[in-house]
Amino acid sequence: MLFLKTILIFLIIFIYEVSVTGFSPFVYSIGITGKLRCSLRKANSHSALVMLSKNPHLNFETNPIAVSYFGYDRSFNLIGHFKNYKLWNKPSKGYGVPHVLKLHTLELAKLKARVLYARTPICKYADRGSITVYISEKPHLQKEKKPIAWTIAQYKSSFFLKGVVRRWKQPRLYVKIFHSCSKKLSPCEKMFMKTIPSQYIAPSRKVVSMFNLGTVELSSKSSMGETCQKRLSF
Structure with a gap:
């Protein structure tokens, strides 16, 4: 009986969310800011590739949330947006202004x-x-x-x-x-x-x-x- 009640409550919540949102995806916004540093005097390059990703187990992916190259010893900002169909923990709909994660200075090679x-x-x-x-x-x-x-x-x-x-x-x-x-x-x-x-x-x-x-x-x-x-x- 308890199991049936749980299923019924879930269906009611699901129907309500679908009726309100039309089952449209929620848009999440994320941003990071910081500075990259490499102590190598003779580095192979003077920039690094920064990605925003949902896949921690992939070293390199073809479709990250956001990606860009940034030079060393310069402050950078990277903002990305992605869609999610989850009905719980939804953010405010729309792009808006994302919360920015500050990385401060990231030392790439000590x-x-x-x-x-x-x-x-x-x-x-x-x-x-x-x-x-x-x-x-x-x-x-x-x-x-x-x-x-x-x-x-x-x-x-x-x-x-x-x-x-x-x-x-x-x-x-x-x-x-x-x-x-x-x-x-x-x-x-x-x-x-x-x-x-x-x-x-x-x-x-x-x-x-x-x-x-x-x-x-x-x-x-x-x-x-x-x-x-x-x-x-x-």
Whole structure:
């Protein structure tokens, strides 16, 4: 009996809505405003495609509610209208002025940049020689194939190294120095590693001071071990 009453009430509501609206669709309006930003200095393009959609599971659709390209670092507005035949939660009929959702600034790609500076790598056993310096996220690997950045520096010469990595969270970065400074001649290289303090890791648009390693005395590190590619810290 209760089931029949429920069906009867639904039919009454349905007949009333049809008689009032003529079963015409309701028009919904939606708008968004905001600003797009891309921290990449060498981006593939200078604009992004923005869509208003009812389909969250589709990456790209042929008939979105509204679609347009907008340039980076410029405020944008996108307004769309769509029809719906649902009889409940109906909005005010007609286009009117839509409610606008403010996105503020949407960061499309976050970058973490790092600059390293060391005055002079020194080896008391040799006046000439070179070292290899890595910026890395992988403390457990030694000479990786694709470090964030790397350079070759000469003994008694200053060097600079800048690395950029795309991450949504601040990464843990490390300095790796490979050298062959040793009292005995050896074809092996030693590796020393130091963690880069978090205050020197910042978004690329933010200016921060460089992480200064100072004068690195390579020969003093050799006393910690002679094993090839052994990971040491300083």
